Amino acid sequence: MNREPNAQLIAVMNEASVSNKGLAKRMRDHAAQRGDNLGTTHIAVQRWRDGAGIQPKTAATMAHVLSNKLRRRLTPRDLGFPDPYEAAAPPTSGYPETFADALAMLEETTEERADSPSKLIVPDSDTSAAVLSWMVSRPDGLQPDRPASQRVGMRDVRAVRTAADMFMQLDFLYGGGHGHKALRHYFRHEVLPLLSASYSEKVGTALFSAAAEISQLLAWTAYDTGNHRLSHRYLTGTLRLTQVTADRMFGARILSNLSHQANYLGNHAQAIQLGRAAVEGGRGKSTPRAMALFAAMEARACSNAGDAIGAGRAMNEAERYFERADTAEDPEWLGYFDSAELMGEFCHCFRDLKQRREAIEHAQRAVDDTDPKYARTLGFCRMVLAKSQLINGELEAAVATASLAVDAGDSLQSARFQRYINDFQRDVNTHTNNRTVAEFNERVRTALSRLDAE
Template sequence: MASSTVPPPRPDRPQRPNLAFRRLRGHRSPAEFAALVRRAARDIGERVSCDARYIGRVEAGEIRCPNYAYERVFLHMFPGRTLTDLGFAPRSSVRGRGARMEEEAPLTYPGRTTRSPADAPGAGETRRTYEPYDTQDPYDTHHDHEESDVLRRAFMTGGGATVAAASLGPLGFALEAPAPERPVRRASSSHAGALEEAVRRIRLLDDRHGADGLYRRAATPLRAAYALLDAGATRQATVDRLHSGAGELAISVGWLAHDSGRFDDARSHYAEALATARMTGDHALEAHAFCNTAFLARDAGRPREAVRAAQAAQRVARPLGSPRLMSLLALREAGGWAGLADRTGCEQALARAQALYARGDTDADPEWMSFYGEAELEGLEAQCWSTLGDWPRAARHARRAADLQDPHFTRNIALYTAELADDLARGGRPDEAAAAGLRVLNLLSQVQSSRIQTMLAGTARVLLPHRRASGVSDFLEKHASTPRGVTPA
C-alpha cells in the first residue's frame, strides 16, 4: 500500500506566536477583527468563516500559513504586504514540494490523495489531485489543511470505540455508519487537538444553522471523547486538554439539545460537564457549565434555580479575570430574577452586566464566548423585559439586537427578530409584528431551531385576532404553510 502524501507532524518545530499579526489587530477585539476579515472577503468575492477562534489560532502561531482564500483576503486588507510581513511562514517551508505545486496553480488548494483509475491496487504511486476553492466547506475553520489531515487520521486510527471514519470530517461529526471498534492504548495531543476542533466546528454550524439538524449527529464525537478519557494519556498536559475538551463538547451538545427543546437531555449533558470540571478543578469549565445550566433553568420554568446557578457561576468565574464573562453571567442572573417577577433584582443584575461589558474584552475571555457581543447583550436584556411584561422596552432592545448582529450568526438574527415580532405583537403593534415575523420565516430555510419556531407559533396565536391588520394575514398564511423542522424526541 502506498504511503500517505500528508507529512507527519513536526514536534521539533515549536509554535511561535504571530506577533506581527497581533499588532495589525491593534485595539480591536478578536471578534471585531474577525468581522473585518469577513467583510473584506465579501468585498473581493471570497467566502470565509473567520471568527475570534480563528484569529486566536493565527496569533498563537497554530496556523503557520493560511490557505489561499485567507491569503487573498489578508493581502487585500493590507495592500503592499506579503504573507511574511503578516507574520506567516513561507508556504514552501510549511508544505514542501506540495506547496510549490500549489504555487504554480494558485487558484486551487490541496485536495485528496487518489489513485489514477488505470492503476492497479498496490501497483502505483499515489498522486495529489486539486479541487477548486468553491468546494471547501465554508464553515470549516480548520484552515491548516496539513494539520487537519493529521488530526483526522489520529482520531480515526487511535480513537475510541464507535469512532466513525467521518467523525472529524468536513462537518466535524459522524455522518456515516461507525467504524469497527478500535481500542485505545493511550490518547495523544493529536487526539486532544481533534477533540477541540470538533467543539469549534459544532459551535460554528450552530451559529449558522441552529441546533435541530445537528443534535443527533453530535452524539458520536461526544462518545468518542469519553472513550479517550477512559484510555488516559501519558502526559498530564494532554490529560488536562482531554478533560477540558470533553467537558466543552458536552456543553456544546447540551446546548444543541437545549435549543431543540430536549431539556432533559440538555440537563444531563450540562451535569456531565459540571462533574468533569469539578473532578479536574477546571474553574473555567465549571463556570461555563453553570452558565448554561442557568439559561436552561430559566427556559424550563425554574427561575429560582436559574438565579442560584448564575450566582454559583459568578463565584467560580470571579478569579478568572474576564469582565465579559462576568457580564454574561450577570445577564443569566437577571433572566432568573425576571422569571421570579423581581423587577428590582433584574434591574440590578442588568446594571452590573452593562457596567462589566463596558470594561471591554481581555485575553482572559473564554474562547466559547465569541458569540457574546453588544447584540447578544441587547437580546438577553430584551428577553428580561419581555418576561417582565414591558413590551415596548423589550421591543426596543430586540430591534437593536437584530440590527447589531453580525451576518455570520444567522441563527441569532432569526432569534432576535422572532423576539421582536413577539414583543410587538403583545405590545399592540400587529402590522410591525407581522413584518418581523415574515423576516424570520424567510430565514427558516437556513436555520433549524425549535426555540425560534415555538416563539413564532406564540406570535401567530397573539396575532390571530388582528388578521385584518396590514400584513398580518400574509404572515399567518405563510406561517401555517411552513413545515416545522425537527421536533424534539
C-alpha cells in the same frame, strides 16, 4: 478517581470466556433484536469492570446476555450491580459523586435515544445538591502518564477542538437538530475513549477542557431540539467533568446553561438560584466577558420571574463587566458573546418585564448588530422585537418583523425558535381578520411544511 474493581462482573466474564468487546457486541445485538439502539462499547465494559456505575436497563441487558452464554439465570445483583427491579433508577438530575460516575453518566446518556423530545422535572433539592457539591468541590486531579493502551497528544486535543468549533457553527447557523446525532456519535467514539487514555499533565488539562466543550455542546443541541431530560443529564455530567481540573469558569458556564434551561421551562426559582450560583462560582476565576454572560443569565431569570429590581441589578452588573471585556484573554468558546449578544439577552429581559420602549430599543440594536452566521440568535431577537412591537400597539410592524424571522429561519431545526413563532402567533391571532396576520400564518405553515419535508 479510583474505585474498587467489580470483582463479581470480572469473575462472571472470566467464567463465560467473554472479552470486553465480545460482551459489548452481545449487548448491542440483543438490544437491536428488541428494536432498541444500545451503543455499549468495550470501553464502557472496562469502566464497569473498574467499578463505575451503570443504568439499571443496561445492567439488565448485560445479565440477560451473560445468562444465555452460561445457560443459567443471572441478575444484575450477580454481576455486582443493584437489581433494577429492587432499586429505583438514579434521579435524572443526580450529581455524579466521582469522576468514574460522571463518565458512566455521559457514556450511558450518549446511548439513549435522541430523537424523542422529553419533559423534565428537577426537584429543587437536586438542584441545590448539585450546586453545593460543585461550589465546595476540590479538584480530582489528573493521573498523568498512567499505563494505558492509547497515548493522547496535543494533536488529538486540537482535533477535538476543531470538531467542537465546527459543530458549534452548525448549531448557530442551522439549529441543534442539524448536527446533534453526528455529534453524539463523535463524542462516544472519539472523545470519551481519550479520557481513559494516557497523557501528560499539560495534555490532560487541555483534553478535559476540550471534552467538556463537546459535552456542553451536546447538551445545548439536545436542549434546542426539545429533549430537556437528555440535555440536563449532559449538563450535569459536564459540570462534574469541570471538577477534575478545577475549571471554575467553564463550570460556571454550565450553571448558567442550567439556569437558561430552567428559565425556559418556567422554573423561575431554580433559574435564579442557578444564575446566581454561576456568578458567585465564577467570581475571581473568570474573565470579565464570562462574568457578563453569567450576570446576564441571572438577569434573564429574574426578569421572567417578574423581579424588576433583581433584574436591573444583574443587568447593571453585566454591563459593568462587559465594559472590561477586552482587558483579558478569553477562551475560544466565549468568542460568540459580543455586544450584540448582550443586547439580545437584555431585550429578552425588558420584554419579560413589559418595558416596551427598552425592549424595542435593545432588540433593534441586537438585530442590527448580530452577525448573520448566528442565524438562530438573529431569529430570536427578531421575534423579541416583533413581540415588543406588538405590545406597543404596532401590529403592522410586528408582523413584518416576524415575517422576516420566519423567512430567514425556515431552515432552523430548533424547537426553541418554533416556540417563539408559536407564541407570537397565539398573541397576534386576536387580529384574525387582519389580512397581514392571515398572510403571516400562511407563511408559517409553508415554512413548517418545508422543514418537515427535509
